[in-house]
Every structure is written in structure tokens, then in C-alpha cells.
Amino acid sequence: MSTVVEELDSIGERRFEPKAKDINEDIAWAKINTDVLRSLERPRPIFWVIFLSAVALFGVGVACEIYQYKTGLGVAELRNPHVWGLYISTFIFWIGMSHSGTLLSAILHIMHADWRKPIYRFAEAMTTFSLMTAGLFVLVHLGRVWQFYYVVAYPNERWTWPNFSSPLVWDATAIGSYLTTSVIFLYFGMIPDLAICRDSATGFRRTFYRLLSVGWQGTDRQWSNFRITYLTIACLLIPLAVSVHSIVATDFAVSQQPGWHTTSFPPYFVAGALYSGCAAIITLFIILRHTFRFEEYMTIPILEKLCKLTFAISMVWTYLNLIEYASTWYGTDVYAKQALIYRATGIYRYWWWAMNFLGSVVPFALAFKALRTHVPTMMVVSLLLNLGMWIERFMIVTPTFAHGYYPWTWSDVWWPNWIQIGIVAGSFGWFTLLFMLFCKIFPSVSMYEVKEMVYHRIRARK
Amino acid sequence: MNKKTYLMALFNDFDAAARAIASLREATIAGFAMKDVTLKSPIDHPECAAELGSRPVYIQIFSLIGAVLGSTLGFLGISSAQANFLRQPRGGFPIVPLPPNMVITYELFILTAVFFTITACLVVWKIHSDKNSLYSVSISVDKIGILVKAEPSAIDAIKQIFNRQHALEIMENARV
Amino acid sequence: MSLDNLISNWSKLRVRRPQVDQYKDSPYKWAMVIDLDSCTGCNACTTACYAENNLPVVGKKRFLEGQAMHWLRIERYWGEGEESTQEFPEQGAAFLPMMCQQCESAPCEIVCPVGATHHTPDGLNSQVYNRCIGSRYCSANCPYKVRYFNWYNYPESAWPSPLELQLSPDVTVRSKGVMEKCTFCVQRLTEAKSKARTEKRNVQDGEVVTACAQACPTSAIHFGNIADSSSTVAKMWKAQQVELSADKQKKDMKHEKMPAASEVASGVGASVEAEKLRGYRVFEELRTYPSVVYLERIRSGEV
Structure with missing residues (x-):
């Protein structure tokens, strides 16, 4: 009897023995500062490779946009009824990506999940920059971009206002609020770290960081106000983030088209947003970890937790996806059912099946510890998941145009042309450009929170 | 002294x-x-x-003020803007539709609350700062x-x- | 001031359209009846529309790409033809002139972010080119797909000199990046209304017609004012038992079936009352409340 227990014990011990190395709790705080501040200096050469290719991609996008701006949207081979094309699909993709930054920084903050601390800063930056990229798509897709400000409710002598019942105006309000709040949240959470940068910088950098750190000295009054303000903004940011993607979903759900007019769209979009965002965080996690030598802070156990989170969200997404299919299939709306059948069997069928495979089957790779802890595999898997989520957005927008209500507009073979693809590629360049610049200028690992984390872990150990 | x-x-x-x-x-x-x-x-x-x-710490009082101001003024502002934009009848919707106004009010409520919170915090820091x-x-x-x-x-x-x-x-x- | 306006007119501002008898007190509500039985698919209406409304001719390549600007298009559907010894047997072609349906509850109106499309007091779904920013949401939400976008700057290329002299001076030439669609020839309506106003009367039936109705060789397109119950179009709507503010028409059941051949032969079915009710509106069940009634085609086999 006792031998069995001993055996079980030994199995248990073996199983729960941490294999991968987490953050060293006894790390000197000065080392944290130097390690993170080093990322503001000389990164690995791969940084320049990424940065310059991002600039080149962005250049391609800008060239395409200039051509389209000068000639008209017709050069993008948009047409009736395919009036939106890739622009709106990619817009949703970028908006979606922004949501996980909030998940990590705000939701996990109020849930006291301390493993988020080394990685939330770059996730929050990802939120901000992917929102900026999404905003670009709104502009790119407008026919008369030079009059975009008509959407903004500004007082004017003619008493003309935007149409407040249009989901696009809700979008503008929601994305504007979200972008503003995200920038505030990102900046505000960075103030103690900016003070660290100020204290170790010289010359014009010192002036720059001094202005940004608004006289932070770490006094108890500053800290207590900081804590409450940060918590309050985090609490306000969570419902805001949920509302933003719900509102993006209403762009489709409020409209009448078959395949869009679905009440389950808002939660479906929010789940999809968190999903693609988490996958993107894994990708960026791996890139940053290597580029800026953050192996000691962005550790494998954190990657594992991220993967588990992504897996859970992917299952929520799969569930909502299946719910949508089921409710359409067993529902009475013949148009919606026909739209669903068209997605699965029409000319976009390969994409539809690829989306279901990448979105619902590939995440099972995250369920295996051996794969989860293997960095190159995770890079590939996270990219595949992102690809799947991008296709999901493409499959939401395009087949409804190809097979809407009106039979006269059916079976219209339409694929995006090089202008659209160029602009979409340019958006990836733009995002990477901003993100890499951010990581170069601002500390992408939160120094003070890593210190808090190791401090509390040591306290807990004692 | x-x-x-x-x-x-x-x-x-x-x-x-x-x-x-x-x-x-x-x-x-x-x-x-x-x-x-x-x-x-x-x-x-x-x-x-x-x-x-x-x-x-008194920050959250300001958050509350911001939230209340943002939601009431936001709703009234949107509704009266619509009421004055006379040439805006849309089929299927009244001129002042409530659900869309609620959506925008919700966003404004959060945005104003955030603005008030951060401004209050920066002001408090400024008050306590000592050159x-x-x-x-x-x-x-x-x-x-x-x-x-x-x-x-x-x-x-x-x-x-x-x-x-x-x-x-x-x-x-x-x-x- | 604005708050005062909001409070004092609250109940008026909360009125939801469309309502029953919405146009009872208003002088005009423009509407159409298109008799598909008379339509031969000759495209004269489309041509008239191009001429009247300064529509750019986009050329073969862009037409094939789907960037045509025909506000009024003749759709051709092929059904089953029939074997017959007649000289011209039924080939099964069916034509449907499709233009903006001027919906009373237009899906395009609620989604336009800048309010560039809204309803006019005489029941038209208007498009303000100056206000349009080209988000194309209206087109995405239109079940009929009858909104056309200026993908290129057509005024530069569509009318090489001296063709610009053919342009109608009453109609704007649209620049790139704005949405446009059938207006029920609003320039003609405005002219007729202002003429009538000078003479202190209402526009009379038949005084103004759209370009397509004017050009139709078989008079398949009827245009008029259904707020005036004595107009031809109002009578046709009534005869077909189509109610503007209903999403499901309550039709008299005895008219649901075609008159039997014996009835026709004996002359009973020849009277207007016994004729099958042919009037329908496209996608009525989507609650768009269109202003265009189509009269179903009578096939030779059915008579």
C-alpha cells in the first residue's frame, strides 16, 4: 500500500516539476532596468531586417493608395455588388487584433494574474497600433476620403449632422473612444517606466522622457493615485473594448443582407477578436523575445499560459461559429440558409473550409505541452491561426456580396486584385513599422511591474 | 515657518x-x-x-462625475442635434431613434469618464508636486x-x- | 434652443415611418407601376435614362467588370421555353426593368453615415451628392443592388468634346467617389411642381412622367402620384390591392387564381374584376415598402 502511494507521489512530483524556466525571482532589480533599457539601444540585427522590410511593404501600400486615390476606387476592381472588397475584411481583422491587448492589460489586471506583467505592455501597444491600422482602412475605402470629416459630429452653421443611426457612425465613435482610451491607458501605465528611462538617459532623450514622465518620482501619493486611476481606466476599458467589436459586428448585423443579419454576430465577433488577438500576441511575443533579447522575461511558462488562453478562446469561437451555422441551418430564413450553403459550396468553398480547419482544428496543437513549449512550432501555429482569422473576415464579407438577395447579381466571380492586396500588405508594413518603432523608443517590458511581480513572488515564497 | x-x-x-x-x-x-x-x-x-x-484618493469621484456628465450631455446633445436636422427623416426609423442614441451615449459615457479620471489624476499629481x-x-x-x-x-x-x-x-x- | 425643440416636438420626432395613410395630407407621393406583360425588353427606357440623367457610358471593358452605371437596367431571366409549331414560339425570356424602388423604409437610408440619402416629403429616396463620402454602405445594404458608384472620374472621360454639349443642364454631373441611383427624374418633378405652384394648383396626373415612362414604346411603365387617388397609378395600385404601408398584402382570395380557360372563353374572365391580381412589389417581405409595383407577366401557356 505504502509503496503504491510512494510511487504515485513520485509520479506526481515528476509531473509537476517545472521543466521550463520561469522568471528568476532573485533577479537584481538593477538588472531588470539594464536588460529592458538595452532594448532601447542596440537590438539584434534582425530588428533592422524586420524594420526595413516593414518600411518597404508600407511603401508598396502607399504607392497603391496614391494610384487608387488619383484614379478612383475602380482601379481596385471593386464593382457592384462587390463594393467593399478586402478593405472592410482587413479592417475587421485589425480591429479584432486590438482586443487582446485589452484582455491582457485590463481584464487580467483586475483579475490579478501576475504572469501578464512582462508581456502586457507590448500587447497594449499592439492594441493601439492595430487600431490605427484599422482606422487607415476606413479612410482607404472611402470614395471621397478628403471629406471623411463629415462622419464626425462637429457643430456647424448649417446644422448638418452625421446620421446617428448608422452603424458606421457608431463605429467612428466607438473606435475613436477606444483608440483614445487605449493610448491613454498605454501611456499612463508607462509613466513609472518613462521615469526610469529619464533617469538613465542623457541629452535630448532625457528631455523627451522628462516631458513624458510628468514629474514622476514614485512618491506614495503618486503611487496611490496611479493605482486607483489605472484600475478605473482598466474597468472602463473592458466594457469599451467589448462594445467596440460588438459595434463593428452591428455594421453587418444591422444590415439586411443574408449571412450578415444575425443576432449572434456581436459575441461571435468579440470572440473572434480575442482569438485573433491572442494569436497575434503569441507571434509578437516570439518576435520580440528574440529581437530584443527578452528571453529572461518572456519565458516559456508565460508562452504556455498564453497558449492555454488562446486555446480556450478558440473553443469559444468554434462554439459560436457552430451555433451560427446551426441556427441558420435549422432556421426559417431561406436567404440566410442559402448564403450558408453558398459559403460551403460556392466559388469560395476552399476558403470557407480552410477557415474552419485553421480556426477550429489547428488550435488543438495548443493543447499539447510538447508543441506549446516549442517556440518555432508556436510561431507557425500562431501565424496559421491569424491566417485563419483573416480568412474568417474575408468569408464574412465577400460571399454575401457574391450571393445576396438579388438573383441578378449572383454567381459573380470576384477576387481581389493587386491594388487591394498591395494596400493590405502595406497595412501589415505600417503596423510592423509602428510597433517596432514603439519597441525601440519605449520600454516594451514593464520594468516596475516585473519588479512588483518578483517582489510579491518572493514574499509569497517566504 | x-x-x-x-x-x-x-x-x-x-x-x-x-x-x-x-x-x-x-x-x-x-x-x-x-x-x-x-x-x-x-x-x-x-x-x-x-x-x-x-x-x-478622490479620483473615482471625478470618474463618476465624468460618467454622469458624459451620458446625460451625450444623449441630450445627440438627440437635439437630430431634432434640429430637420431634413433627416429616414424610412423605418423615427427622427430621434432611441437605440442608436443609446449606443453612442454609451461610448461617450466611457470616453468622458476616462478623460475625467486621467485629468483628475494629473491634476492631483501637479498639486502634490514639489519642485x-x-x-x-x-x-x-x-x-x-x-x-x-x-x-x-x-x-x-x-x-x-x-x-x-x-x-x-x-x-x-x-x-x- | 435645440433642447427646447427636442422637448416640445418629442412626439413628432418619435414617429416611425412608414405609417398607414402617411401621405393622406401631403400633395405628392410619387410611385410607379410596371407591367411586365407589356415589357418587351427593348431597353428604350435604359437609353432614355442615360440621356436624361447624364449617365456616363463606361465602355465595354468596364461594363464587363461590372462597373456599369445604368440606373435603370433591364434584367433578362431565362425560363423554360416551349416546343411549338408557331412561327415565334415562346423562348422563355423574361424581362424585368429594375431601378431604385424608392422604398418607404429604405435600408440604404438608415445606414448612410453622413445622412446623404434620406426621404423627401414627396416620398422619394433622395441622394445628396455633395454630402456623400462614398462609404458604399448603402449599396451593401440595398437588397436590389440598384445603387451605382462612381468608380472613376467619369466626367473626364465619358463625354469627349463635343459630346459634353449633350448633357442635360438640369442634372448634376457626378464626380468620382459618390453614389448615385435612380431619382424618378427628380429634375422633371421639381420643374412640374414649381410650374404648378406658380399657377396655384397641384401637379395633375400625366403632367409629368419620368424619362423611362416617356420612352417606353409599349407603355409598360406608368408613373404618377398616388397621394392623388384619382391618378392612373393610384387606381392601378388600388385595383391590384397593393397597400404602400403593408409588408404583406391582404389580397382578396377570389382573385388568387387565374380565371379558368372556360371562364375566359365564356367571356366572364374578360372583365377587370375577375382578372388575376398581378401586382406585387419586389422583396416586400424585407419590409422595404417599395414604391414600384410590378404586374406579373401572363404567359401564353397560362391563358
Whole structure:
């Protein structure tokens, strides 16, 4: 009897023995500062490779946009009824990506999940920059971009206002609020770290960081106000983030088209947003970890937790996806059912099946510890998941145009042309450009929170 | 009265700092008050700051004001804008439709609350900022500082308390 | 001031359209009846529309790409033809002239972010080119896909000199990046209304017609004012038992079936009352409340 227990014990011990190395709790705080501040200096050469290719991609996008701006949207081979094309699909993709930054920084903050601390800063930056990229798509897709400000409710002598019942105006309000709040949240959470940068910088950098750190000295009054303000903004940011993607979903759900007019769209979009965002965080996690030598802070156990989170969200997404299919299939709306059948069997069928495979089957790779802890595999898997989520957005927008209500507009073979693809590629360049610049200028690992984390872990150990 | 001296001691760990604050509080030194003691730390440490006595934070009142203002003014603003935009009848919707206005009101409520919160925090920081105070770069690394503003007569007694807790360094500024 | 306006007119501002008898007190509500039985698919209406409304001719390549600007299009559907010894047997072609349906509850109106498309007092779904920013949401939400976008700057290329002299001076030439669609020839309506106003009367039936109705060789397109119950179009709507503000028409059941051949032969079915009710509106069940009634085609086999 006792031998069995001993055996079980030994199995248990073996199983729960941490294999991968987490953050060293006894790390000197000065080392944290130097390690993170080093990322503001000389990164690995791969940084320049990424940065310059991002600039080149962005250049391609800008060239395409200039051509389209000068000639008209017709050069993008948009047409009736395919009036939106890739622009709106990619817009949703970028908006979606922004949501996980909030998940990590705000939701996990109020849930006291301390493993988020080394990685939330770059996730929050990802939120901000992917929102900026999404905003670009709104502009790119407008026919008369030079009059975009008509959407903004500004007082004017003619008493003309935007149409407040249009989901696009809700979008503008929601994305504007979200972008503003995200920038505030990102900046505000960075103030103690900016003070660290100020204290170790010289010359014009010192002036720059001094202005940004608004006289932070770490006094108890500053800290207590900081804590409450940060918590309050985090609490306000969570419902805001949920509302933003719900509102993006209403762009489709409020409209009448078959395949869009679905009440389950808002939660479906929010789940999809968190999903693609988490996958993107894994990708960026791996890139940053290597580029800026953050192996000691962005550790494998954190990657594992991220993967588990992504897996859970992917299952929520799969569930909502299946719910949508089921409710359409067993529902009475013949148009919606026909739209669903068209997605699965029409000319976009390969994409539809690829989306279901990448979105619902590939995440099972995250369920295996051996794969989860293997960095190159995770890079590939996270990219595949992102690809799947991008296709999901493409499959939401395009087949409804190809097979809407009106039979006269059916079976219209339409694929995006090089202008659209160029602009979409340019958006990836733009995002990477901003993100890499951010990581170069601002500390992408939160120094003070890593210190808090190791401090509390040591306290807990004692 | 205005002529006060700034004194800052640096400590290696929070426990020593907490002990120093406790003994400052217990000691009765003329020309010195607990409200002039400031803790400067690289991380947020509510337990240690609690030794300083209650220092309430009023930020959330401003968040509430912002939220209330944002939602009421937002809703009224949108609705009256629609009411004045007479050439805007849309089929299927009344001129002032409630659900869309609620959506925008919701966004404005959060945005205004955030603005009020951050502005309140920055203003509070500005109110409490003190140009002449002492600061050490090592505070942003790993040291804990205790800043004291006191009459010059009280300085020696305070220094003794700091030294008893093995302060690493004591900085003094008598310019004012 | 604005708050005062909001409070004092609250109940008026909360009125939801469309309502029953919405146009009872208003002088005009423009509407159409298109008799598909008379339509031969000759495209004269489309041509008239191009001429009247300064529509750019986009050329073969862009037409094939789907960037045509025909506000009024003749759709051709092929059904089953029939074997017959007649000289011209039924080939099964069916034509449907499709233009903006001027919906009373237009899906395009609620989604336009800048309010560039809204309803006019005489029941038209208007498009304000100056206000349009080209988000194309209206087109995405239109079940009929009858909104056309200026993908290129057509005024530059569509009318090489001296063709610009053919442009109608009453109609704007649209620049790139704005949405446009059938207006029920609003320039003609405005002219007729202002003429009638000078003469202190209402526009009379038949005084103004759209370009397509004018050009139709078989008079398949009827245009008029259904707020005036004595107009031809109002009578046709009534005869077909189509109610503007209903999403499901309550039709008299005895008219649901075609008259039997014996009835026709005996002359009973020849009277208007016994004729099958042919009037329908496209996608009525989507609650768009269109202003265009189509009269179903009578096939030779059915008679």
C-alpha cells in the first residue's frame, strides 16, 4: 500500500516539476532596468531586417493608395455588388487584433494574474497600433476620403449632422473612444517606466522622457493615485473594448443582407477578436523575445499560459461559429440558409473550409505541452491561426456580396486584385513599422511591474 | 515657518523603510509633521505607504462625475442635434431613434469618464508636486526613499531615526 | 434652443415611418407601376435614362467588370421555353426593368453615415451628392443592388468634346467617389411642381412622367402620384390591392387564381374584376415598402 502511494507521489512530483524556466525571482532589480533599457539601444540585427522590410511593404501600400486615390476606387476592381472588397475584411481583422491587448492589460489586471506583467505592455501597444491600422482602412475605402470629416459630429452653421443611426457612425465613435482610451491607458501605465528611462538617459532623450514622465518620482501619493486611476481606466476599458467589436459586428448585423443579419454576430465577433488577438500576441511575443533579447522575461511558462488562453478562446469561437451555422441551418430564413450553403459550396468553398480547419482544428496543437513549449512550432501555429482569422473576415464579407438577395447579381466571380492586396500588405508594413518603432523608443517590458511581480513572488515564497 | 529643510534617506528594503516611518510617527519631534513625510519607491507598495497614515484618493469621484456628465450631455446633445436636422427623416426609423442614441451615449459615457479620471489624476499629481524636493536616480532602480520636510531644528532627530534603521544614504537640501 | 425643440416636438420626432395613410395630407407621393406583360425588353427606357440623367457610358471593358452605371437596367431571366409549331414560339425570356424602388423604409437610408440619402416629403429616396463620402454602405445594404458608384472620374472621360454639349443642364454631373441611383427624374418633378405652384394648383396626373415612362414604346411603365387617388397609378395600385404601408398584402382570395380557360372563353374572365391580381412589389417581405409595383407577366401557356 505504502509503496503504491510512494510511487504515485513520485509520479506526481515528476509531473509537476517545472521543466521550463520561469522568471528568476532573485533577479537584481538593477538588472531588470539594464536588460529592458538595452532594448532601447542596440537590438539584434534582425530588428533592422524586420524594420526595413516593414518600411518597404508600407511603401508598396502607399504607392497603391496614391494610384487608387488619383484614379478612383475602380482601379481596385471593386464593382457592384462587390463594393467593399478586402478593405472592410482587413479592417475587421485589425480591429479584432486590438482586443487582446485589452484582455491582457485590463481584464487580467483586475483579475490579478501576475504572469501578464512582462508581456502586457507590448500587447497594449499592439492594441493601439492595430487600431490605427484599422482606422487607415476606413479612410482607404472611402470614395471621397478628403471629406471623411463629415462622419464626425462637429457643430456647424448649417446644422448638418452625421446620421446617428448608422452603424458606421457608431463605429467612428466607438473606435475613436477606444483608440483614445487605449493610448491613454498605454501611456499612463508607462509613466513609472518613462521615469526610469529619464533617469538613465542623457541629452535630448532625457528631455523627451522628462516631458513624458510628468514629474514622476514614485512618491506614495503618486503611487496611490496611479493605482486607483489605472484600475478605473482598466474597468472602463473592458466594457469599451467589448462594445467596440460588438459595434463593428452591428455594421453587418444591422444590415439586411443574408449571412450578415444575425443576432449572434456581436459575441461571435468579440470572440473572434480575442482569438485573433491572442494569436497575434503569441507571434509578437516570439518576435520580440528574440529581437530584443527578452528571453529572461518572456519565458516559456508565460508562452504556455498564453497558449492555454488562446486555446480556450478558440473553443469559444468554434462554439459560436457552430451555433451560427446551426441556427441558420435549422432556421426559417431561406436567404440566410442559402448564403450558408453558398459559403460551403460556392466559388469560395476552399476558403470557407480552410477557415474552419485553421480556426477550429489547428488550435488543438495548443493543447499539447510538447508543441506549446516549442517556440518555432508556436510561431507557425500562431501565424496559421491569424491566417485563419483573416480568412474568417474575408468569408464574412465577400460571399454575401457574391450571393445576396438579388438573383441578378449572383454567381459573380470576384477576387481581389493587386491594388487591394498591395494596400493590405502595406497595412501589415505600417503596423510592423509602428510597433517596432514603439519597441525601440519605449520600454516594451514593464520594468516596475516585473519588479512588483518578483517582489510579491518572493514574499509569497517566504 | 517657510524655511523648511528637505531630508531624504535611502533604504535597501521596504521593511526598513516601514520601520523608519513607524518610528518617525511614534517620535514626537518639534517642527515636524507626518503629513510632510513622503515615501518614494520603485514599485507600488500599499502596505508600506499605509504606515504614513490615511491619505485618501478622490479620483473615482471625478470618474463618476465624468460618467454622469458624459451620458446625460451625450444623449441630450445627440438627440437635439437630430431634432434640429430637420431634413433627416429616414424610412423605418423615427427622427430621434432611441437605440442608436443609446449606443453612442454609451461610448461617450466611457470616453468622458476616462478623460475625467486621467485629468483628475494629473491634476492631483501637479498639486502634490514639489519642485524643491529631493530625488535620487536610484529610486527608479531599487532603493526606497523617505523624504521629510521639517524645520531645521528637527533635522538631527530625524537623521538619528534614519540611521537607526541603517539608511544607506541621507541627502539634505537647505536651499529654501 | 435645440433642447427646447427636442422637448416640445418629442412626439413628432418619435414617429416611425412608414405609417398607414402617411401621405393622406401631403400633395405628392410619387410611385410607379410596371407591367411586365407589356415589357418587351427593348431597353428604350435604359437609353432614355442615360440621356436624361447624364449617365456616363463606361465602355465595354468596364461594363464587363461590372462597373456599369445604368440606373435603370433591364434584367433578362431565362425560363423554360416551349416546343411549338408557331412561327415565334415562346423562348422563355423574361424581362424585368429594375431601378431604385424608392422604398418607404429604405435600408440604404438608415445606414448612410453622413445622412446623404434620406426621404423627401414627396416620398422619394433622395441622394445628396455633395454630402456623400462614398462609404458604399448603402449599396451593401440595398437588397436590389440598384445603387451605382462612381468608380472613376467619369466626367473626364465619358463625354469627349463635343459630346459634353449633350448633357442635360438640369442634372448634376457626378464626380468620382459618390453614389448615385435612380431619382424618378427628380429634375422633371421639381420643374412640374414649381410650374404648378406658380399657377396655384397641384401637379395633375400625366403632367409629368419620368424619362423611362416617356420612352417606353409599349407603355409598360406608368408613373404618377398616388397621394392623388384619382391618378392612373393610384387606381392601378388600388385595383391590384397593393397597400404602400403593408409588408404583406391582404389580397382578396377570389382573385388568387387565374380565371379558368372556360371562364375566359365564356367571356366572364374578360372583365377587370375577375382578372388575376398581378401586382406585387419586389422583396416586400424585407419590409422595404417599395414604391414600384410590378404586374406579373401572363404567359401564353397560362391563358
